[in-house]
Amino acid sequence: MLWRPTYQPLFRDLMRLNREMDRTFGLRQTNGSSFTPPINIWMNEEDMIVSAELPGFDAASMDISVENNVLSISGDRETAAADVDGKTLRRERYGGGFNRSINLPYRVELDAINANFSNGVLTIELPRAAEDKPRKITITSA
Template sequence: MSTLIPTIKNGNKRNHDYNLASLPSLPSWFDDFLGKSFGNEFMSNFNTGITLPAVNVIDGANEFVVEMAVPGLDKSDFDINVDNNLLSIGVEKETEQNEDTENYTRREFGYSSFKRTFSIPESVDTDKISASYKDGIMKIMLPKRDEAKKKPLKNIKIS
């Protein structure tokens, strides 16, 4: 049976004959260095961007449902597309805070984004895909074609 399959985008797959697993990656080395060198006071506001949200995929009798917990966003922040049997869910969010007082001006801004991509099985009717966002939960309904829907159990009597 077909299921939604997450695709890897910009993956970290290595095709080398030698083993680099014992060496730390440069980003993890910096994370380790910064995490050990500075206290939590410094790191508390350091990386407050959106992280890659976890996704639930439900295989129902009549449809697949993709659920994603992404609180604090507006419907307009989402970009959901279907292209060549790939479902992509992306978010771009810009924030800006200005604070003016008598002696100084402070301006903080940020930019956060993520993108999740899934392969859509042939059993999905892509023309009828819909989405809703309520209470921080994004739900995308992918209805199955009639021929792919699960048929009810049929009891066959012996004659």
């Protein structure tokens, strides 16, 4: 049986929150049947970390860039068993390339971006630019 969301207030709120998040990061995109690597986004008061599952890709074949507050990740991987000729008995894995963009909610300190790729998982630390950090304004009484 297919699970369908029921319109209980809690669900409605959660779905709305989800939609809002998607809009914030510009994630709602449809690009047909091509591979879209799943990403998770972590935040604290200042910074953001993006992680993505990219099995079979290697660091050299991936490209990460930040331009106009948009983080773009792209990469390519060999399809299935490109080096072995034979009959395909099962094909469940995605092949080929991908391209993904995420809107960043703040300006990033470009020189301090730290990307790490390990065991097929990419993590990108995106520190907020110093001039973009929230500032505390002290009120002076006259």
